[in-house]
Amino acid sequence: MTETAPTSRRGLARRLTVQALYQWLVNETSADLLLRQFAEQPEGLGRADPAYFAELLRGIVGARAELIAAVAPHLDRPVEQLDPVEHAVLLLGAFELLHKPEVPWKVVVNESVGLAKVFGAEDGYKFVNGVLDKLARSARTTEIAGG
Numbered sequence: 001m002t003e004t005a006p007t008s009r010r011g012l013a014r015r016l017t018v019q020a021l022y023q024w025l026v027n028e029t030s031a032d033l034l035l036r037q038f039a040e041q042p043e044g045l046g047r048a049d050p051a052y053f054a055e056l057l058r059g060i061v062g063a064r065a066e067l068i069a070a071v072a073p074h075l076d077r078p079v080e081q082l083d084p085v086e087h088a089v090l091l092l093g094a095f096e097l098l099h100k101p102e103v104p105w106k107v108v109v110n111e112s113v114g115l116a117k118v119f120g121a122e123d124g125y126k127f128v129n130g131v132l133d134k135l136a137r138s139a140r141t142t143e144i145a146g147g
Contacts, residue, residue: 012048017056018115021088031061060095067094074134085120093132097139105136105143
């Protein structure tokens, strides 16, 4: 495990979500099939929070158009040209920023950057950080202004 590997149950659920989203983006596998596949793996979901994993995966798949519309203005290239790992991490971060207000914006950005470091290209985490930081500043203005 690397130093950026998540250790919390929710962090592990985020990690599995990125892996599932990658499959969804590349192979167009349905969310329900992915949930079954991950649960049926020999190690199952491990210590990950299964309810949070399911909530994230179903929520992101269901809100894809909204999430893409939210991140698109902050991208330096068309969504179609995103690396699938960066795409998956951005969808996860955007979902949590827009739909999980109980998760602090800094946690969302930090977790997403960590996942981009683990799974993404060498400097992909910098791109993810920049996009999600800009999205957070527009989606969580009150939280950011408050500290």
